[in-house]
Amino acid sequence: MDNFQRALDSAKNSGDFDSFHKGVELIYQHFKDILGKEGLKEIKAIGEPFDPHLHEAVMQQESDEFPDGIVMDEISKGYMLNDKVIKHSKVIVSKGKK
Amino acid sequence: MAKVIGIDLGTTNSCVAVMEGGEPKVIPNAEGMRTTPSVVAFTKTGERLVGQIAKRQAITNPENTVFSIKRFMGRKHNEVLAEEKLVPYKIVEATNGDVRVLIQGKEYSPPEISAMILQYMKKTAEDYLGEPVIQAVITVPAYFNDSQRQATKDAGRIAGLDVIRIINEPTSSSLAYGLEKKKDEKIAVFDLGGGTFDISILEIGEGVFEVRSTNGDTHLGGDDFDQKVIDWMADEFQKNYGIDLRKDRMALQRLKEAAEKAKCELSTTMQTNINLPFITADASGPKHLDLSLTRAKLEQLVDDLLQRTIGPCKRALEDAKLSPEDIDEVILVGGQTRMPKVQELVKDLFRKEPHKGVNPDEVVAVGAAIQAAVLTGEVKDVLLLDVTPLSLGIETLGGVMTRLIERNTTIPTRRSQIFSTAADDQTAVSIHVLQGEREMAIDNRTLGRFDLVGIPPAPRGIPQVEVTFDIDANGIVHVSAKDLGTGKEQSIKIQASSGLSEQEIKGMGKDAESHAEEDRRKKGLVESRNKADQVVYTTEKTLKEYGDKVSPEERKKIEQAVEKVKSVVRSDNKDEIDRATEELLTASHKIAEEMYKKTTTQQSAGQGPGGQSEESKGEDKSKKEGAVDADYEVMDDK
Numbered sequence: 090m091d092n093f094q095r096a097l098d099s100a101k102n103s104g105d106f107d108s109f110h111k112g113v114e115l116i117y118q119h120f121k122d123i124l125g126k127e128g129l130k131e132i133k134a135i136g137e138p139f140d141p142h143l144h145e146a147v148m149q150q151e152s153d154e155f156p157d158g159i160v161m162d163e164i165s166k167g168y169m170l171n172d173k174v175i176k177h178s179k180v181i182v183s184k185g186k187k
Numbered sequence: 188m189a190k191v192i193g194i195d196l197g198t199t200n201s202c203v204a205v206m207e208g209g210e211p212k213v214i215p216n217a218e219g220m221r222t223t224p225s226v227v228a229f230t231k232t233g234e235r236l237v238g239q240i241a242k243r244q245a246i247t248n249p250e251n252t253v254f255s256i257k258r259f260m261g262r263k264h265n266e267v268l269a270e271e272k273l274v275p276y277k278i279v280e281a282t283n284g285d286v287r288v289l290i291q292g293k294e295y296s297p298p299e300i301s302a303m304i305l306q307y308m309k310k311t312a313e314d315y316l317g318e319p320v321i322q323a324v325i326t327v328p329a330y331f332n333d334s335q336r337q338a339t340k341d342a343g344r345i346a347g348l349d350v351i352r353i354i355n356e357p358t359s360s361s362l363a364y365g366l367e368k369k370k371d372e373k374i375a376v377f378d379l380g381g382g383t384f385d386i387s388i389l390e391i392g393e394g395v396f397e398v399r400s401t402n403g404d405t406h407l408g409g410d411d412f413d414q415k416v417i418d419w420m421a422d423e424f425q426k427n428y429g430i431d432l433r434k435d436r437m438a439l440q441r442l443k444e445a446a447e448k449a450k451c452e453l454s455t456t457m458q459t460n461i462n463l464p465f466i467t468a469d470a471s472g473p474k475h476l477d478l479s480l481t482r483a484k485l486e487q488l489v490d491d492l493l494q495r496t497i498g499p500c501k502r503a504l505e506d507a508k509l510s511p512e513d514i515d516e517v518i519l520v521g522g523q524t525r526m527p528k529v530q531e532l533v534k535d536l537f538r539k540e541p542h543k544g545v546n547p548d549e550v551v552a553v554g555a556a557i558q559a560a561v562l563t564g565e566v567k568d569v570l571l572l573d574v575t576p577l578s579l580g581i582e583t584l585g586g587v588m589t590r591l592i593e594r595n596t597t598i599p600t601r602r603s604q605i606f607s608t609a610a611d612d613q614t615a616v617s618i619h620v621l622q623g624e625r626e627m628a629i630d631n632r633t634l635g636r637f638d639l640v641g642i643p644p645a646p647r648g649i650p651q652v653e654v655t656f657d658i659d660a661n662g663i664v665h666v667s668a669k670d671l672g673t674g675k676e677q678s679i680k681i682q683a684s685s686g687l688s689e690q691e692i693k694g695m696g697k698d699a700e701s702h703a704e705e706d707r708r709k710k711g712l713v714e715s716r717n718k719a720d721q722v723v724y725t726t727e728k729t730l731k732e733y734g735d736k737v738s739p740e741e742r743k744k745i746e747q748a749v750e751k752v753k754s755v756v757r758s759d760n761k762d763e764i765d766r767a768t769e770e771l772l773t774a775s776h777k778i779a780e781e782m783y784k785k786t787t788t789q790q791s792a793g794q795g796p797g798g799q800s801e802e803s804k805g806e807d808k809s810k811k812e813g814a815v816d817a818d819y820e821v822m823d824d825k
Contacts, residue, residue, distance in 0.1 A: 141236060141244035148441060149247050150465065158231075158247075174218075182247050 092116045132167035134160045134178040143167060145177040149184050157185030191322040191351065191563050192312045193555025195359070196301060196339065198257040199381025199410065200522075201225050202552035203308040205316065206560035211363065211553040216311045222548050223311070227303045228252040229290050234709075235702065237307040246440050249275040251290050255382055255410065256304075259286040259297040261331075261338030269406075273414070275440065298338045299695050302345035306699060309348055323348045324559040326551050328383045329355040329401035332577060332622055333634055333681055336662055345695040351562055353661050356380075357387030358398055359554030360520045364542070372515040373399070375503075377533050377541065378551075379496065380521035382408040386500045388507040388514070397597065400506035402499040407492060409450075409523040415488045416446035420461065420478060428474050430467055438466050442476075453482045454525045486528045493532055500536050506594075517541040520550050575600070579656055579664060582619035582628035584609045591656045594624065598662060603655040605671070612644040616652055618668045620681060639668040639677045712761045719756045719768045723749055726775045737781045741774075748774040 096112050121129075132143050137160050139146060147164055155161040160180045167178030193211075195202040200222040204213045213221045218239050228241035229251040236244065245252040258270045264280035271278040277289040287294040305325075312320045325348075327339050336353050343350035357376040364374070371391070378385040385403035420442055421432045432438040445461050452459040463476040486493075504510065517537045523529060524547050533541045560566040575598050580590035583606065591602045608616060617638050623631030642650050650672055657665040667678030726749055734742050748771040755763045 139244070139247060141240045145243040146246040147444075148465070177243060 092119070128171040130169045132169055132174070132178045134163040134167065134180050136160065139180065139182045143169075143174060143177060144180045144182075146182050147179050149182045151186065152183040153186055155183035157183060159183045189318065189321060190312075190316055191324065191559035192309070192320050193324045193326075193359075193552050193557070193559045194305065194308050195326050195356070195549075195552035195555060196257065196305065196308075196342075197222075197225055197380060197551075198255050198383060198408065199225055200548065201304055201308055202549050203312050204549070204552040204556035205312060206556050206565055209566070211556045211560075213549045213552060214312050214315045216307070217314065223304070223307060224254070225257065225301075225304050226252060226254045227256070227300050235303065235706075237303055246444075249440050250277065252276065253288055253290070253295075253300050256288070256297050256300040258382060259288070260301060260342070261297070261335035262286055273410075296691075296695075298342040298692075299345060299699075301339070301342035302695065302699055305342055305346035305348060306703065309346060321347075321349050322351050322559070324352045324354060324555045324562065325350055326354055326356045326359045326555050328403070328405065329357055329385050329387055329398075330383070330403050330405050332632060333662070333664055337681075340661070341692050344692055345699050347696060347700060352558060354555065354558055355385075355387070355398070355401065356551045357385050357389070357401065357520070359552075359558060360518060360550040361387070361389045361391065361554070362557050363550045363554035364516075364518050373507075373509065373513055375500075375514045375517045375537055376520060377496075377500070377517060377524065378403075378520035379523040379529060380408050381523070382406075382410050384408055384496055384499065386496070386503045388503050388509060399509070400503045402503035402506065404495060404499055407495055409447075409521070411492055412450055412489050412523060412526075413443060413446045415492065416450055416480070416485065417442045419480075419488055420446065420476065423478055424466070424474075424476055428469070430469060430474065432467060432476075435467055441466060449480050450485065450526075453480065453485050454527060457482045482527075489528075493528060496529075496532065497536065511537045511539075514539065518550075519543055520547050522548050575658055575662060577622045578624055579620070579622050579634075579658075581606075581654060581666075582621060586628045588621050588623070588626060588628045588631055591654065592658065598658045599660045601655065601657045603653055606652045606654055607648045608642065608645070608650050608652075609647055611647050613647065613650075614642050614644060615640040616642065616668065618654060618666065618677070620664070620666050620679070634664065634681045635666065635679050637666075637668070637677055637679050639670060639675065641673065641675050642670050643672060708761075712759065712764075715761050715764045715768070716756055719752050719764050722768050722771055722775075723752050723756075726771060729775065729778055733778055733782055737778050741777045741781070745771070745774045745777065 093116060096109065096116060099109060099112065134144060136155070139158055139160050144160060144167065150161065152161045159182070160178075161183040162181040164179040164181065166176075167174065168176045190205050192214075193204045201224075202213060202222045204211050206212070215221050216223050216238060220239060223238040224242045226238065226241040226245065228236040228244055228248060230236060230244070230248065241252060242254075245254075253274075253276050255270075255274065259267055259278070263284045264278070264286050265284065267278070267286055279287050279289045279294065281287045281294070281296070286297055288297070288300060305323075309320055309323070323343060325339055325343055327336055331339070339353060340350045357378055360376055360378065361374055374389045374391055376385070376387045376389065378387075383403065383405055384407040385401065387401045388399040390397045390399050417433075417439075425431050432442060441463055445463055449459050449461050458479060458481045461476065461478045461480060465473045466476045467474050514537050517533055517539050519530065519533065519541045524533075524541075524543075530541055530543070557566060575592060575594060575596050578590045578594045579592040580588050583589045589604075591604055592600060606616070615638050617636065619628060619636050620634040621628055621631040622634050625631050639652060642652070650670060653669045653671055655667045655669070657667075659665070664681040665678060666681065667676060669676040726745065730742070730745060730749075737745075748767070752764070752767040752771050755767050758764065
């Protein structure tokens with residue numbers, strides 16, 4: 090929280106977007122590390138077979154790259170806490186070649 | 188004593204609750220949700236999915252994902268032609284005129300599909316309670332006719348549940364609401380769910396619930412609100428691009444989800460954006476849908492639907508012989524009542540602030556759980572009187588329906604009336620049992636038909652045939668006809684009208700059971716495979732990092748064991764996978780042993796003859812070589 094406060098303060102005072110971006114990224118990394126230690130994992134999606142246990146299909150598209158039934162794009166990331174899915178990845182599933 | 192659960196088997200969502208320590212408790216499903224979508228899906232790999240998971244894959248599999256099955260329960264195919272067009276799965280007609288859902292070349296009856304949802308709810312309760320659940324109370328809309336009620340009971344039986352009572356949803360929600368209130372009150376229950384609209388006027392007092400009247404519309408609910416938004420989106424799109432998205436099954440599915448989301452958002456916000464990229468494509472390239480919907484526009488779109496709730500409310504009041512001022516409380520039930528405009532309308536109708544104290548999605552299941560507890564004696568001093576929603580009678584001379592039991596009669600009930608013959612020397616009478624409010628027999632619904640034969644020849648009007656209607660507490664109708672002259676009697680139990688025979692139900696029950704067995708087997712297989720995969724992974728990793736610490740022969744042995752596991756892991760033989768995994772584990776223990784030996788010797792050598800105890804050596808080792816230590820600890824766990 091302190092770091093967010095610092096980031097907000099610096100965004101107000103400085104016009105240097107690059108260093109601000111870098112700072113926010115560090116906070117993001119830090120936050121992710123903490124959650125990772127608590128057992129939070131990102132769910133793999135792109136290139137994996139569509140699995141309704143982990144993914145939520147929001148659309149289906151033709152693809153030359155991915156075979157039928159494979160996740161071809163991720164619209165929002167899903168997360169698991171230990172072995173439990175807490176947020177499903179929203180994905181686009183391949184329909185195979187045209 | 189085994190618990191009896193209460194299930195709200197809804198058109199769009201279902202919910203299960205149980206009484207615990209005198210308090211009703213809604214049971215969350217395996218995913219932690221308190222309601223479960225009433226969706227069943229059949230995947231390409233032959234798997235059967237129920238609930239949220241089925242909904243998540245719906246887009247990839249629209250033809251094999253069944254939702255709103257409740258609309259087809261206990262109906263004839265020719266009664267549901269309009270609904271058939273609104274679902275992406277295939278509906279066909281069975282030989283007896285019933286509805287069947289055609290999935291991957293196999294026909295399923297609506298009770299079978301509902302049974303899959305009930306099985307899921309049953310399992311949810313069992314996982315929570317930690318014991319098998321056999322008995323259940325299931326709710327149905329007040330408007331359900333006899334065959335629809337029976338179909339619901341059949342679904343319960345197929346799912347392995349003993350349905351001890353079918354109760355009306357508004358009765359159930361008033362039960363949830365009225366338990367703690369003991370004063371005399373008249374309550375209106377306004378239930379606008381996903382697929383049905385019910386309005387009921389109830390009288391509550393001294394722990395007794397009496398349904399004064401029920402009315403409603405079996406074809407009005409949140410789904411229709413969604414449909415209005417879908418149509419609006421599709422019309423706007425057609426205006427702009429000339430493409431009808433309703434013809435594209437996948438685009439339709441996306442529109443449906445977006446419509447529901449937009450509608451829900453507008454209950455709390457004044458405006459929302461609907462953004463569906465790549466909704467379709469034509470020769471000129473991909474097309475996107477990007478629209479903005481305001482609350483006012485939504486209210487305008489659904490205005491005719493809102494107006495349609497007014498008539499039934501007025502009729503219900505008339506039937507109960509009450510005016511809006513007589514109503515003490517109004518309860519809102521069903522997710523659609525979250526819409527501010529609906530609350531406003533109800534307030535205007537009954538001139539009272541509606542009661543929103545109970546969660547509108549869960550209140551029906553909660554009431555069912557209370558009813559269950561009443562039936563098992565867990566909750567005392569609550570007596571529940573229910574009513575028959577439609578009049579019952581028989582066809583008499585001239586094709587007229589003669590009513591024996593008027594609608595809104597409290598059940599259980601029993602009524603008799605004496606009839607006679609219409610012609611001289613008539614030796615048989617045909618009893619045509621009808622349900623409905625219309626004057627002519629032909630306009631009402633046929634529940635059953637039977638003949639009483641062997642009446643002695645006599646001039647017309649002389650023989651006396653006593654016809655008795657008996658409705659039990661579940662609303663199941665028994666009709667008998669007795670010739671008072673000869674004592675001859677014929678009767679029917681109006682039950683087979685769900686369209687499924689006793690034998691079929693038993694067969695389906697077995698199917699459902701074996702399916703549950705198969706699911707368990709599949710789960711075991713998947714677990715074995717996962718374990719095998721993991722052991723292979725950790726062994727290969729250890730082998731790569733520390734393989735040089737074991738002799739080449741040992742190394743080869745382990746590699747062979749790895750290959751063996753890899754060769755069987757995709758087979759369906761769980762035992763074989765388990766055996767190979769076990770062998771690999773034994774073989775890989777060698778590395779651990781070797782490593783342990785080596786590190787110990789190394790450390791003893793390095794520390795020299797310092798006279799340290801075994802214990803402190805161990806501590807040192809874990810500090811210095813923590814990574815190695817952790818690695819084989821993981822493997823020992825397996």
